[in-house]
Amino acid sequence: MDEMTRVRELRAEAPRPGRDRLVGGRERLLRAARGGRTRRLRADWRLAAIGAAAAIAAAAVIVPQVTDGRGETALPGAGHGYTVELGSAKGWLNDAADIVAAGPAVTAHDGQWIHTETVETNTTDDAPDPQTDERLIRYADPAMENGKAGDDHSPREHYAFLKSLPDDPARVRAKARAFFHATDPGESRTEHEYRALTAVISRSYVYDPEDLAKVYRALATVPGVRVADVVDAAGRDAIAVYREGAGFRDETLLDPDTRLYRGFRSVSRDGEVEISGARLTTEVVDGEDDRPQPPVGASPGT
Template sequence: MDEMTAVRELRAEAPTAHRADLLGGRDRLLREARKGSRARRLRSDWRLASLGAAVAITVAALVVPQVVGGGDAAPGARPGYTIELGSAKELLNEAADTIAAAPAVTARDGQWVYTRTVETNVTDDERPGPYTDERWTRYADPAMEDGKAGDDHSPREQYAFLKSLPDDPARVRAKARAFFSATHSSESRTEHEYRALTAVISRSYVYDPEGLAKVYRALATIPGVRAADVQDAAGRDAIALYLEGDGPREEVLLDPATWLYRGHRYLDDGELIISGARLDTRVVDGKGERR
């Protein structure tokens, strides 16, 4: 039996997707295949091979379109889709190589980290979204260091954590468990390590590239970490990471070009409940500044 026949039989009960719903994913795959650099070719080959092996493509309008003045789609308004890519191991190791070669992002005491985000939440009756938020976080904040704020580490403390990481992925996983304590007695060691490592990735506003690359390599060794092509709350392409399992699915989104954190999604029974995207992050000299 060929793969396309297997797909048709597997999804026989699903409604036929409209051609317009499929164009975005098709165009993205073609665009990836045409890119000329070695790193892009490797990722393109890996994605296409994974699609053939997994034989799992799901296309769905996950977010209701909303139009603002001038006819422009608001953040989070574009139709969403999920293209399952299978195991994230190879992808994460490629991401680690890219990040390790990138320049460091540093800050000094007295500076702040500015972030701007957008989020949709269908359970929020007052602000279902999309709505934007701006925050300023003090880079060096003693009140958020040395365990005073639990797992809510300051950017300075997290930068020091990345600089301290060993090469061995198993030891990195152990240090991450200690850096972010278990949330509940029912949380397995695998779940704890996955949550801790992805938390480090999501909070790396300021980072040492070698240290952050070690986090990605450690994450690649955790069994059950899978990847998917999706769109974030701003309608941009993203790579979703998630831990395979039953129940709701919590995804961490990565920028497919830089592999840095881009946002998050929360799905329950296949329905997109929460979708958030980081639109901007930068080091600034004072609270209230954006540049």
């Protein structure tokens, strides 16, 4: 049983915070980001129970969410964020590998595209309001392959990289270093491995689940990797995976249920969430002009 499960079970009877307080900020974020078109995301708010038990289970640090100056809850991603420190990531990532390995494969073929939709907040920007972005990425893009784009790769190259991985975590780490080569002379080997492995997780749009699970097992062996319970830029609960940096930390956010990539946060030493991004959709589509369509009868965002 991992630390997160123990935290939730210790205070399973704790009342949930009122939806009018928590959901309001999330809905305002999505409404502003989408120009009034709000998608309904999973309303699984377990923050009260987690925060109350964290001091017992995991030496937690909770940073309260700021307000907007009018007594209302600030938009998620603005100012200080919610964080419960859970400690070492080794056991959690190994469990995550098992969950990912048991999940479905995502496949694509030459001629298809990857459609993504994201939302981001940036307190260091001149326009800190939530910004949405839609992208279509060619699955097989020769201009992004065989080193033509430097330290970047097409989804087809990512898929081939995953298929080439051995079972040994140390060899996976070495292959990840070569795949995402060093760009900073001052970067240590451990920093390089962490950056490369988290980049693979965030950019593997198409994968065989057992291959992707090998990346999680390799990441579990990198020294100093930790996990925390946080909220992403869309107001959803997420698990942050990170290593402490020089005055800041870059977090890779994973879904607490599927353990797949969900977004990122850049957090200053004083706990300020300076940049926060959340991936809202990822779909394989057949043409450049295609957009994923919801099932018949489904509400937006289903």
